[in-house]
Amino acid sequence: MTTVGSPEIELLLNAILLLLMVVAAIGVIRLRNLFAVVLLSGVYSFLMATLMVALDAVDVGMTEAAVGAGMSVVLLLSVLGLTRTREAPTRRRPIVPLIISVVVGIALVHGTMDLPPFGDPNAPAQRHVAPEYLARAQVETGAPNVVTAVLASYRGYDTLGEVAVIFTGGIGVLVLLAGLGRYTGLRTRPPGAPDPGPEPKPVPLMEETVVLRVAVKLLLPLILVFAMYVQFHGDFGPGGGFQAGVAAATAIILYGLIFGIPAARRVAPMRVVLFMIPLGVLIFAGTGVASLLLGGNYLDYSVLSSVPRSGQHLGILVVEFGVFVTVSSTMLGIFYAFASRPPRDGPEPS
């Protein structure tokens, strides 16, 4: 057995990261300034990403980094901008929830005593399907990254379901906030309404900061190219449609933050976003139908090509592209929906 690294250092790193996470989590709960809460949740999420890499889950670490670094901060901040940034002092007694939480915690800790120790190679979880996947994935699909192979091929049904959930969540946000057509730019005014005159000119907010504008213009193509690398290198290294989709959407969001949301909408119009959200799910499901029509099972890519192995590889690429399309457009659509909401007027209610 070849082992890598030194287990002691890994364990120590793991323990320190976990403790820092607890500190950050308690800080998140204790602070009343919601703005500081958002900042700290960013720190928390990055600690999580590093911990995932330390626990060998590189794909998960990459996803967490992509989501936590930009998207979740932007999302929470847009909501704070629409509501308020200060939490009111609570009027309830915290003692009952505290007791409930502590009792639940003690019960769960008691439950962990029966679990196999950390890092045990003979734990039941390690002996079930994982060895099969590790032994067969590269032979059958040609993708050295077993996570991608399992994600797109062996558990393709599962992933299709997850993509459908993301699709549903995105549609839900758009319906709740944008009314699918009222603010989305699909129809700028109801038929028969008087012409509202020229578009109101948005106040350029960050435009006067020349350094930011130039730096962001340099950075944007890099992010997009790197997102493409993450997308198409996903079967050889960490990466795939989920990570690349979030990264690409974050690039457009960055553009919108600096040059204004209307500028971002000219780059990626809402019409296109609304078209892409279902398109990705359709690409994914359509691949399944194609394999069905070619005589295989649903989402069994082996029949897509004369050689089963290259058929699998092709199927994984197509399916990951579908994931990318839905994830990126959903993230972007969510951002547009929050950003086009009228901000609260006047000073913040206290």
Next chain:
Amino acid sequence: MFAVALFAVLVALGLAIARALSGPTVFDRVLAVNSTGTLAVVLLALTGFVVGRPEFLDIAILYVLLNIVGTIAVLRFVRAGHLGDPIEGGPEGAP
């Protein structure tokens, strides 16, 4: 050897998190979080070396590229109080 650097980075990270927790101004927190992000990049790279797979630097690169988005969003929020564009009158049909 990587362990020494790793723990040095972890110490710096702890100090930065302490600054993010204690404030006192918003900008102290933003600065601390931004530094945390930069330390995150080295930490990710060093972790890759410690666990013996240094080729996973892609995650660190992704983090460098996206870290600035969070910072810019925060600064824009500090400036304007929200992330949307301040359009007079608001979008049509606003309730």
Next chain:
Amino acid sequence: MDGVLEVASWITLILGGAFCVVGGIGMWRLPDVFARLHAASLIDSLGIGFLALGMALQAGLSLVTLKLVFIVLLVGLTSPVATHALAQAAMHAGVKPRAIESPGAEEDA
């Protein structure tokens, strides 16, 4: 030759780690945002620079080194931009540097 590289990467890694710690201490100990910016930039420049150099010496001429160079360049691009925007926003919001409390500038406050 291998020994020389090994020692060199040792030294650079420890130097980088030391700069990170110093930056962290500065971030904790210095009096206000503008002073703390200096500590943060220490981490961003010398800390990351030396650590990446140490890792590159360890990895040799490979894709890993290329990615490390890429990381250093990107941090060199993004981090000054972020801290610049931060300082500007702090000035804009009316945070006064502590230096203004020195005698002679008292009337300003």
Next chain:
Amino acid sequence: MTDLLPHFNHWVTVILMVVGLYAVVARGNMVKKLVGLAIFQTSVYLLYISPGKILGGTAPILSEAYTVYSNPLPHVLILTAIVVGIATLALGLALVVRINEAYGSIEEDEVHEADGP
């Protein structure tokens, strides 16, 4: 050292879960509740990922140099869960925005008061 704290990861997972649960139950602010829910969710990620780690193993990206790999299956499940998590968080936040527009508040107590007895 391995034998010293065999369940340390699980305990921290439980602590994070309890912290999230406390925020959801005890805090009236809806954004805070959702952040607490997100912390709860990350503890679930941890619950899946840490048993998948094999000490001395490496990330499940196959290469000739290694023979022991950590379990790839939890990674697959959690990778998708993170992105789904952000989509559902967005949905919750959209509801918060609508509640704020209807009631002028995101504090649960004030919303209940506005609804009357």
